[in-house]
Amino acid sequence: MSVSLDVLRELLVEAGVAADVAEAIRPDAPLLRQGVDSLNFSAFCLAVEHRIGLSLNERDALTLRTLNDFVGYLGAARNDTPPADPVGRIVRNWREVEAGRSFAVGPLRPGDGQGVAQLFYAIYGDRYPVEDYYIPERIESLNAQGHLLTVVARLETGAVAGQGAYYQSSPPNKALFEFGQVMVDPAYRNTTMAARIVREMERLSRLMPQAEGFFGEAVCTHLVTQKLVDRHGYAECGLEAALMPSGAYEKEGAGSLRVSCLLAARVDRDRPMKMHLPECYRRELAYILEGFSLNRDISFDGRQEPTIRESSLERRLFDFAQVERVQAVGIGADFPERAAVLDREAAQRGLAVLQVFVNVGDPGAALAVEALRERGFFLGGLIPLWFGTDGLLMQKVYVAPEFEAINLYSSRAKTLLEFIRDDYDRIGK
Known part of the structure; x- marks a missing residue:
């Protein structure tokens, strides 16, 4: 089963998108940022289902943002199921x-x-x-x-x-x-x-x-991947505490609890952009940025008022890993309340980790970070180009992270662990 971009553009028009807008859609960019509103998007999904004769899985549909995503998904779904x-x-x-x-x-x-x-x-x-x-x-x-x-x-x-x-x-x-x-x-x-x-x-x-760039999550049960990545221009930029259950790596000698992962990134095609960073992490984020040569207009903001009323959040649950990842694409005045709901639901579902990636291209980024810190989140890192703009990872673990079992290769990675562990210790005080 396959479907062309031309067919998908026809279905966008069928869903109520203006023909000139549908024709101008970039296949590699999110539809919701190119003149397709949420009602059009829902109608488009229904049109795709009707034309292709395939029912979109609800969870999979949350990952379909671009026309290329739809092409890949429908291609992978050939032979029906x-x-x-x-x-x-x-x-x-x-x-x-x-x-x-x-x-x-x-x-x-x-x-x-x-x-x-x-x-x-x-x-x-x-x-x-x-x-x-x-x-x-x-x-x-x-x-x-x-x-x-x-x-x-x-x-x-x-x-x-x-x-x-x-x-x-x-x-x-x-x-x-x-x-x-x-x-x-x-x-x-x-x-x-x-x-x-x-x-x-x-x-x-x-x-x-x-x-535009690349990033990696190297498991911290051994040093092999970290050594390989270190030789190819990647800079360590964060650490995801207790990200994966040990069962996923039991054949590789994982510990008894959960496995942490080291984040590293490489930027190949940069462009100038604004970066709003929270003052509370000035030292840590300045250190991370030393590893990159980015063209950024950086401001360390206080609790700046957001420019929109409602936050734009994208959520994805990884059932087996007991992890939810939330993309805070836009920071609205309602973010503290939205953060409280995310935290409460994670605890109710028995999740091990809740990650929130904050768009630091948004002027409300510092407000979001402060709201998350108040709910027990701690620093995870800073990943260039995560949203197109850069992303700051905040994380909350509902299990005790096994920091002593984390193996790190470079001195830079070890410094990052010290920063992150200190911030984790803060939330217990």
């Missing part, structure tokens, strides 16, 4: 990864999807929180649509023994790609495979015109 037992299908089609074979590293090819899905299962069992990576057709479709760029280490037998990827994930800015998923079969971990995969990813990243 995903297999009822994707893990069972991986096992039934299992291809042996033989030790000691020669290998070549390069972009994913048709037919490699099974090997990549097999790697995810071999490393994570059935506990990786995104189902797409257990479905070979979706892996290949996402690559074909440009939402995912997978690099594989392919043995002479054709089996996939390692992989890494750039992919569109949580950032509202779909030109900011996540770097990660570097995995190597145990039989090849004492080889140069991981380094060669990362080197090829580095080369290909310079050829991605759709990318």
Whole structure:
């Protein structure tokens, strides 16, 4: 099943969007920021369902912001529905990864999807929180649509023994790609495979015109990924405390509680913009910004009055990880009340972590940070280009973070941990 951008523009007009607006829509930018209001968007989703004969999953629909998102989603949904037992299908089609074979590293090819899905299962069992990576057709479709760029280490037998990827994930800015998923079969971990995969990813990243920058979340159970990323121009910019359940990494020697992740980013295509930062984090944020060469007009604001009445929030729940991520795209006067609701609902649902990414391009950013601090949130970091503008991560953990189990490679990362741990200690006083 596939659908073209031209068809989607026709459906926008059918949903009530003016023809000239629909024709001018950029496929890589959010529809709601290009003259499509929320009523038009809902009508558009219904029109897509009617034309394609496919019912959009409610949770998936929350992630569909751009026309490219719709193209990728509908392409991945070909053959109607995903297999009822994707893990069972991986096992039934299992291809042996033989030790000691020669290998070549390069972009994913048709037919490699099974090997990549097999790697995810071999490393994570059935506990990786995104189902797409257990479905070979979706892996290949996402690559074909440009939402995912997978690099594989392919043995002479054709089996996939390692992989890494750039992919569109949580950032509202779909030109900011996540770097990660570097995995190597145990039989090849004492080889140069991981380094060669990362080197090829580095080369290909310079050829991605759709990318403004990259970020990564390196697990802190070991130093391997941190060392690889450190060599390719990324600057550490935050730490996500207790982000993932240890069960997702039990085959990799995770601790008894939850796994924290180190944030690092690289900006390839910058532009001048305003940055509103809270005075309470002047020292910490100035330190993070030293790692980048950004063209920013920076002001450290007090509790500035927001310019809008109602906040614009986008929410995504990761059930297995017990994590909710909230994107505070616009900060309104109602933000303190909205923050209270988010906090209360997270506690009621038994979440482990609630993350709020604050748009520091918005003049109300300092007010949002203060409201979150009052509810027990602490600093997570600052990620360039997260919204197109930059994003400041505030986080609240409803479990005790295992700070002593965090392994960090660079002195910069260790300094960030000190800042973040000090801020976490503040909320307990």
